[in-house]
Amino acid sequence: MKLLTVNLGRPTASEHTQGPDGLTGIDKRPADGPVRVCDPGPRGTGGSGLAGDTVCDLRFHGGSDQAVYAFAREELDTWEKELGRTLPNGTFGENLTTVGLPVSTARIGERWRVGGELLLEVTSGRIPCRTFAGHLGEKGWIGRFTREAATGAYLRVIEPGTIRAGDPVAIVHRPDHEVTAALQFRAVTTERGLLPQLLAAGDALHPEALRQAREYAAKHGS
Numbered sequence: 001m002k003l004l005t006v007n008l009g010r011p012t013a014s015e016h017t018q019g020p021d022g023l024t025g026i027d028k029r030p031a032d033g034p035v036r037v038c039d040p041g042p043r044g045t046g047g048s049g050l051a052g053d054t055v056c057d058l059r060f061h062g063g064s065d066q067a068v069y070a071f072a073r074e075e076l077d078t079w080e081k082e083l084g085r086t087l088p089n090g091t092f093g094e095n096l097t098t099v100g101l102p103v104s105t106a107r108i109g110e111r112w113r114v115g116g117e118l119l120l121e122v123t124s125g126r127i128p129c130r131t132f133a134g135h136l137g138e139k140g141w142i143g144r145f146t147r148e149a150a151t152g153a154y155l156r157v158i159e160p161g162t163i164r165a166g167d168p169v170a171i172v173h174r175p176d177h178e179v180t181a182a183l184q185f186r187a188v189t190t191e192r193g194l195l196p197q198l199l200a201a202g203d204a205l206h207p208e209a210l211r212q213a214r215e216y217a218a219k220h221g222s
Contacts, residue, residue, distance in 0.1 A: 001100040001169040003114065004073055005030035007090035008053040014134060025054030026135045028090035030097075030165065037118050038160035039064050049157050050095050057131075064156050065123045065206050070096040071152035072103040078150075083138060093132060094152055101169050104150045104182045109204030111173040117161025119172070124206035125151030125185030146189055153181040154206065177201055184209055192216065 009025035031052065040046030043063025047055035055062035071094035076087045089097035096114075110122045133141040145151075177200035184201075187194035188209055195216040198205055205213070 001098065001171075003163065003165055003167045003169060004097045004099050005089040005165045006035045006050070006163055007031065007095055007097060008035065008050060009090075009093070011054050014131060024057070024131050024135070026093040026131055028053070028093055028095065030089055034162045034164040036160070036162050037068065037114075037157060039157040040067050048095070053095060060129070066154045067157050068096060068120055068155040069094050069126060069152060070098055070101075070103050070155060072101060073097050073099045075104065075150045075152070091136075092152065093135070098169060101171075103153050105180045106153050106171075107175050107177065108179045108181065108184060108198075108201035109173075109175040109177075110171060111158065112155070113170045113172045115161060115163045115167035117159065118157070118163050119159035119161070120155040121158050121204060122153045122181055123156050123204065124154045124209055125149075125181040126154060127151075127185070127189070149182050149186050149190075151181055151185045175201070175204070179205070188212055196220075 007028035008031050009028040011023040011025055012027050013022055014024045036051040037049050040049045040062060041064060044058050046064060047058060047062040049067030071092050073089065076091065080087050104125065106122045108122055112120045114120060128142045128145045179198055179201040183194060184198055184205065187198055195213045198209060198213040199217060
């Protein structure tokens with residue numbers, strides 16, 4: 001299990017984004033050298049956890065609970081076959097392109113040691129948005145990505161560190177529950193009856209998903 005690339009995005013204009021000034025940082029490219037990663041602070045004030053990476057719309061992206069986004073090269077390869085086109089590392093807007101690591105089926109609260117310093121914790125799957133769809137340029141992309149539910153994973157920074165392409169990734173903690181990033185995604189999108197199951201992940205869960213799970217359980221019973 002290792003990093004293939006660490007990917008950074010610069011502000012670029014897009015007619016598809018709803019962010020300020022019509023800019024997005026979704027077009028991410030592999031970094032040439034080491035990249036420092038730390039907690040960016042709460043959403044709305046903090047952007048990406050990676051130095052040199054841009055988050056343009058702080059209303060919905062970035063912040064402590066979405067400091068880093070990871071996606072598996074194996075899943076990019078599957079989409080390459082499905083779409084009939086090349087998808088370089090970073091195409092899905094991921095900061096970390098991994099190999100050998102089960103990203104979408106990682107458990108909420110699972111912790112990864114990346115390189116010798118950085119410690120990350122899985123918080124949620126990734127909800128596709130209009131900017132993502134426009135960036136890919138594929139018809140019906142939001143629906144296709146949602147049905148597949150191979151979402152990659154958002155992570156928070158537990159211990160900061162410097163990383164680079166080729167660094168090993170080790171799973172150093174795996175919770176006892178069965179709440180994965182993919183299950184969390186399905187629960188908040190297409191299968192809301194799953195929401196009470198998310199409560200097993202506790203405070204490791206992204207706060208918005210935890211709020212939804214608690215409200216649903218209170219209304220419908222767990």
